[in-house]
Amino acid sequence: MAEITRLSFNQITISNWSVSQAVEGCVRHGIHSIALWRHKIEEAGLTPCVRLVKDAGLHVSSVCRGGMFPNPTAAGRQKNLEDNYRAVDEAAALHADSLVLVVGGGAEVGLGEARRMVADGVAALVPYARQHGVKLGLEPLHPMYAAERSVLVTIGQALELASAFAPQELGLVLDVFHIWWDPQVLSLIEQSRGRIYGFHVNDWLVPLPDLLLGRGMMGDGVIDNRMLRQAVDQAGYGGPIEVEIFNRVIWDTDPDQVLEQMIERFTAFV
Amino acid sequence: MAEITRLSFNQITISNWSVSQAVEGCVRHGIHSIALWRHKIEEAGLTPCVRLVKDAGLHVSSVCRGGMFPNPTAAGRQKNLEDNYRAVDEAAALHADSLVLVVGGGAEVGLGEARRMVADGVAALVPYARQHGVKLGLEPLHPMYAAERSVLVTIGQALELASAFAPQELGLVLDVFHIWWDPQVLSLIEQSRGRIYGFHVNDWLVPLPDLLLGRGMMGDGVIDNRMLRQAVDQAGYGGPIEVEIFNRVIWDTDPDQVLEQMIERFTAFV
Numbered sequence: 001m002a003e004i005t006r007l008s009f010n011q012i013t014i015s016n017w018s019v020s021q022a023v024e025g026c027v028r029h030g031i032h033s034i035a036l037w038r039h040k041i042e043e044a045g046l047t048p049c050v051r052l053v054k055d056a057g058l059h060v061s062s063v064c065r066g067g068m069f070p071n072p073t074a075a076g077r078q079k080n081l082e083d084n085y086r087a088v089d090e091a092a093a094l095h096a097d098s099l100v101l102v103v104g105g106g107a108e109v110g111l112g113e114a115r116r117m118v119a120d121g122v123a124a125l126v127p128y129a130r131q132h133g134v135k136l137g138l139e140p141l142h143p144m145y146a147a148e149r150s151v152l153v154t155i156g157q158a159l160e161l162a163s164a165f166a167p168q169e170l171g172l173v174l175d176v177f178h179i180w181w182d183p184q185v186l187s188l189i190e191q192s193r194g195r196i197y198g199f200h201v202n203d204w205l206v207p208l209p210d211l212l213l214g215r216g217m218m219g220d221g222v223i224d225n226r227m228l229r230q231a232v233d234q235a236g237y238g239g240p241i242e243v244e245i246f247n248r249v250i251w252d253t254d255p256d257q258v259l260e261q262m263i264e265r266f267t268a269f270v
Numbered sequence: 271m272a273e274i275t276r277l278s279f280n281q282i283t284i285s286n287w288s289v290s291q292a293v294e295g296c297v298r299h300g301i302h303s304i305a306l307w308r309h310k311i312e313e314a315g316l317t318p319c320v321r322l323v324k325d326a327g328l329h330v331s332s333v334c335r336g337g338m339f340p341n342p343t344a345a346g347r348q349k350n351l352e353d354n355y356r357a358v359d360e361a362a363a364l365h366a367d368s369l370v371l372v373v374g375g376g377a378e379v380g381l382g383e384a385r386r387m388v389a390d391g392v393a394a395l396v397p398y399a400r401q402h403g404v405k406l407g408l409e410p411l412h413p414m415y416a417a418e419r420s421v422l423v424t425i426g427q428a429l430e431l432a433s434a435f436a437p438q439e440l441g442l443v444l445d446v447f448h449i450w451w452d453p454q455v456l457s458l459i460e461q462s463r464g465r466i467y468g469f470h471v472n473d474w475l476v477p478l479p480d481l482l483l484g485r486g487m488m489g490d491g492v493i494d495n496r497m498l499r500q501a502v503d504q505a506g507y508g509g510p511i512e513v514e515i516f517n518r519v520i521w522d523t524d525p526d527q528v529l530e531q532m533i534e535r536f537t538a539f540v
Contacts, residue, residue: 106492107476110494111492111494115453142413143414143452146451147476147491147492148476148477153451153453154453157453180381181381181414181416182413182423183385183424183426183427204417206377206418207418208414208481222376222380222381224381
């Protein structure tokens, strides 16, 4: 099993908690790492957030999220890029392992054009991130999000995009929900050696209750979290393992109960 | 644009029609080809179905569907295989271009084991299909169906599975809904040359209304049907193009209106 010290609480798992509540929750449950979302950082203010995690002795595994590069107009793309610069600033201030990039969907400009815009956006962002000491973690999303959230849908595609940059600048954040179906998943994880910046666990429920808010707690679905975690470890990743779950039912459950269960399930299934 | 004579009406697009009603609908709207579903064939009886399509002068582009190989027990797998033999018999009697195979999901036995069972099932089915002059068309489904319907999720994976058999025995049925997101889709279609047995059009709606019953009519979503049709043509496929749409709203619409719109949209977008 994975060392429990590697567990990182991705705060979206309890969506109605502020940064302050999420930090307190980690302390209360003996969790060492946390992943913060930008809309929550904005609510609390960046400087207070930095202080909160520092005072609590927490490690920040990631900031979620930059990306969303495609836009029909040059002005729109520039605006997106500037928002990404702010995301880099936040990740730098929080000493996060990486800034997660969800690159954006193809609905507005078409898949091919969106993929070109993503490549351009990433190329423009890398130098800024390098200057600020922030690693950019491309997160390939499940293909069912290709239209609305991410034209980057496979590990192979992310590796190809990353290959133009240094392994310490642009890497991958692997989430089991997005990659488990891939017939090549194990060999692709091995090929990601040296570029794995983060790893997320959760589960695929059967039937899937909802496209967006239907992810499950580890052990409640069909994903072999342990096998994938071992593959990621064997490919040289030894960092935090985030539990990231978007689920309406979990959001409506008592948060401390969710955190207790999360720790139990992490031990049992990761 | 694609020749309108290539349009094939997949009867699931009007799910409450019997085979007889679907055949009459094709005749009424000047459609040359039809794809039949097995539960509808069973309702009508195979011999009457053969007579109906023959008398109407219709070509049968496919029978939907065989497959569903994985099962926890040997007896269950044998039962599935026998059901596939019956599907082959039906496709043979109807002179269908192919029997579509939706191979089955991984929820019950796990992804890896399910994929082995699929390979075994296909290997057992090919000789029977060969004897009866039926081509088997593997349909890779969208990865969001990996748990419940198909552990075969990419063209690449289908090509690998097919490569152990002759190009006239085991090929692919390509449906835009299932393949459009793939970053390698155009090169994979080219690699499928000689093994493309069927091509299905429809659309991916944004947002997707439902995992199963949310497919759209061509032109209502984000898929570039024409680009994919041209790619399939360039890879040597010149056969029927099925319109296959699972959509609750369309099912609740007047069928003749749907068929009229289907023909218009085929001309405009395929």
